[in-house]
Amino acid sequence: MKKPSALITGITGFAGSYLAEELLTHGYTVSGTVYNNEPTNNIKNIIKDLQLVALDILKPEKCRRVVNKIKPDYIFHLAAIASVSQSFKMERLTFNINFDGTLNMLEAARELPGLKKFIFIGSAECYGIFSPPEKTLTENQPFNPISPYGVSKAAAEQVTRYYARHHQLPVGIARPFNHSGPRQNEHFVIPAFARQVALIEVGRQGPVMKVGDLSPQRDLSDVRDIVCGYRLIGEKGRPGEVYHLSTGKAVSIKTVLDTLLKLAHKTIKVTTDKSRLRPNDIPVLRGNNKKAVQQLGFKIRYSLQDTLQDTLNYWRNQVQ
Amino acid sequence: MKKPSALITGITGFAGSYLAEELLTHGYTVSGTVYNNEPTNNIKNIIKDLQLVALDILKPEKCRRVVNKIKPDYIFHLAAIASVSQSFKMERLTFNINFDGTLNMLEAARELPGLKKFIFIGSAECYGIFSPPEKTLTENQPFNPISPYGVSKAAAEQVTRYYARHHQLPVGIARPFNHSGPRQNEHFVIPAFARQVALIEVGRQGPVMKVGDLSPQRDLSDVRDIVCGYRLIGEKGRPGEVYHLSTGKAVSIKTVLDTLLKLAHKTIKVTTDKSRLRPNDIPVLRGNNKKAVQQLGFKIRYSLQDTLQDTLNYWRNQVQ
Numbered sequence: 001m002k003k004p005s006a007l008i009t010g011i012t013g014f015a016g017s018y019l020a021e022e023l024l025t026h027g028y029t030v031s032g033t034v035y036n037n038e039p040t041n042n043i044k045n046i047i048k049d050l051q052l053v054a055l056d057i058l059k060p061e062k063c064r065r066v067v068n069k070i071k072p073d074y075i076f077h078l079a080a081i082a083s084v085s086q087s088f089k090m091e092r093l094t095f096n097i098n099f100d101g102t103l104n105m106l107e108a109a110r111e112l113p114g115l116k117k118f119i120f121i122g123s124a125e126c127y128g129i130f131s132p133p134e135k136t137l138t139e140n141q142p143f144n145p146i147s148p149y150g151v152s153k154a155a156a157e158q159v160t161r162y163y164a165r166h167h168q169l170p171v172g173i174a175r176p177f178n179h180s181g182p183r184q185n186e187h188f189v190i191p192a193f194a195r196q197v198a199l200i201e202v203g204r205q206g207p208v209m210k211v212g213d214l215s216p217q218r219d220l221s222d223v224r225d226i227v228c229g230y231r232l233i234g235e236k237g238r239p240g241e242v243y244h245l246s247t248g249k250a251v252s253i254k255t256v257l258d259t260l261l262k263l264a265h266k267t268i269k270v271t272t273d274k275s276r277l278r279p280n281d282i283p284v285l286r287g288n289n290k291k292a293v294q295q296l297g298f299k300i301r302y303s304l305q306d307t308l309q310d311t312l313n314y315w316r317n318q319v320q
Numbered sequence: 321m322k323k324p325s326a327l328i329t330g331i332t333g334f335a336g337s338y339l340a341e342e343l344l345t346h347g348y349t350v351s352g353t354v355y356n357n358e359p360t361n362n363i364k365n366i367i368k369d370l371q372l373v374a375l376d377i378l379k380p381e382k383c384r385r386v387v388n389k390i391k392p393d394y395i396f397h398l399a400a401i402a403s404v405s406q407s408f409k410m411e412r413l414t415f416n417i418n419f420d421g422t423l424n425m426l427e428a429a430r431e432l433p434g435l436k437k438f439i440f441i442g443s444a445e446c447y448g449i450f451s452p453p454e455k456t457l458t459e460n461q462p463f464n465p466i467s468p469y470g471v472s473k474a475a476a477e478q479v480t481r482y483y484a485r486h487h488q489l490p491v492g493i494a495r496p497f498n499h500s501g502p503r504q505n506e507h508f509v510i511p512a513f514a515r516q517v518a519l520i521e522v523g524r525q526g527p528v529m530k531v532g533d534l535s536p537q538r539d540l541s542d543v544r545d546i547v548c549g550y551r552l553i554g555e556k557g558r559p560g561e562v563y564h565l566s567t568g569k570a571v572s573i574k575t576v577l578d579t580l581l582k583l584a585h586k587t588i589k590v591t592t593d594k595s596r597l598r599p600n601d602i603p604v605l606r607g608n609n610k611k612a613v614q615q616l617g618f619k620i621r622y623s624l625q626d627t628l629q630d631t632l633n634y635w636r637n638q639v640q
Contacts, residue, residue: 088486092423092427095419095420095423095479099415099419099475100415103412103415107412142462142463143462143463143478145478145482146482146485146486147482148479148482151475151478151479151482154474154475154478155419155471155474155475155478158463158465158471158474158475159415159468159471162465162466162467162468162471165466166408166466
């Protein structure tokens with residue numbers, strides 16, 4: 001039987017690299033798009049098993065040519081400005097990459113006969129502000145985004161659903177909640193903390209950690225569970241449907257910090273860094289994951305403790 | 321006292337031209353942007369009272385320069401691909417003009433000290449599909465757009481609200497339901513019908529009218545009431561708030577057709593033209609207008625009969 005084939009945009013990124021591993025492990029032929037000369041260290045262990053092609057996702061004609069050359073069974077569209085905090089600093093680029101980039105890939109996918117699924121990666125950040133703020137969200141929760149990232153992903157998801165409905169494109173929509181793990185960059189809170197712990201352990205930073213607001217609560221998964229969800233949406237997701245990928249529980253950033261401090265080999269003090277305070281943050285994000293569990297067999301295999309330990313070990317290696 | 325000043329993007333368009341008249345009547349100094357050599361016949365009677373500047377809304381630097389040169393008290397951002405049916409035929413242009421164009425104007429407005437209000441024109445089309453389909457919508461109804469126009473306006477409104485919240489831009493958001501009147505082009509249903517009646521009356525079309533789906537119900541206002549609402553949102557709207565501009569009632573397209581047929585000077589037969597059937601249409605759009613009535617003093621002054629009579633007379637002049 002012919003192996004299934006997948007094209008991953010953003011393959012060199014955090015989730016992209018784990019998705020590539022997940023798909024290789026499950027017998028896929030994996031291709032991926034690389035922007036300019038972006039670093040490929042996230043995929044260095046699997047690079048010999050991958051077909052890589054250069055692509056600027058903002059060029060519609062190039063997107064079309066790449067898709068038409070590779071003719072994948074599945075397109076996993078992960079290329080994005082993925083950091084909420086960075087999106088405030090590069091609003092326009094966030095809208096361009098996340099919205100126009102998605103539109104370009106949808107257009108390219110539409111012209112590919114035999115495509116089995118276009119998997120779009122949405123985000124729980126699209127929910128923004130809602131009431132009551134502590135409620136557990138289902139996939140029906142309306143969007144009310146408050147960050148450029150959230151606005152861009154909301155628009156991109158809406159245009160993806162339009163392509164499903166109007167152009168009969170077989171799409172699957174993942175709506176992941178926060179996820180972390182090794183390889184995530186330090187614009188995200190868990191690697192920002194883990195990196196500082198590692199720097200303090202080797203004496204490259206004084207024994208004081210700089211943190212932002214510790215009160216937000218987030219539904220934190222391991223990236224390895226999330227990319228398994230992406231594969232399952234490709235294989236089993238009902239066309240046009242949206243799936244939460246989450247744990248169903250929310251923990252505060254303070255809990256994350258305390259857990260990391262316990263894993264640290266040195267005693268560490270904590271101080272607030274105002275530059276790390278994000279404007280108008282969402283107090284709680286917690287996602288009901290029953291639909292993915294029941295329809296796809298989605299499972300949480302990694303505990304928060306596992307994720308934090310692995311992420312800290314990753315940064316211990318990085319800072320050496 | 322110094323006259324208030326307003327800049328209207330899309331001033332040569334249907335609603336733009338009426339808004340210019342509304343503002344002139346109420347003592348404003350009115351400027352407007354014109355794209356390339358687009359026709360100015362909609363504003364021919366007031367053109368001597370207007371300051372017109374050339375602008376391609378897709379050029380961020382040009383938007384900035386125009387806003388900074390005119391330094392208006394109010395910016396009414398109307399420039400858009402405004403036809404739902406046309407948006408299916410020019411998806412990308414719709415996203416570009418309606419989203420990127422709004423972003424460019426927001427960016428330009430943000431740098432203008434003393435701006436009193438940036439009035440963004442959203443759309444009831446953003447609501448898309450909802451349940452039950454016959455319900456009367458309030459401003460809290462979530463967006464679930466099904467047309468490129470709806471997706472583009474939803475994204476543009478979300479980014480406008482982001483500018484209000486994050487950049488403290490004083491914005492007012494109009495969310496008009498369908499509106500018509502003289503000068504609207506024939507991509508919209510009422511002028512499409514009225515034009516055919518006029519053509520048939522003078523013998524330039526056989527006695528058969530071509531129509532699309534007559535079952536959708538729409539909340540139909542007169543453009544002259546809607547642009548009065550835009551002015552009121554500028555003057556009295558609470559910053560960051562959204563206001564429905566609507567009648568609170570919905571009538572079927574069949575009722576519109578029957579009323580026009582009664583106004584016609586000839587007996588006219590009706591036939592369905594499949595090319596006029598719009599994909600996945602919204603069955604009913606009806607908007608609760610209490611917020612605008614109570615907070616702004618918004619009023620419906622024109623009946624549907626008035627609007628249809630005036631529109632038919634306009635087309636009788638046009639086809640001569």
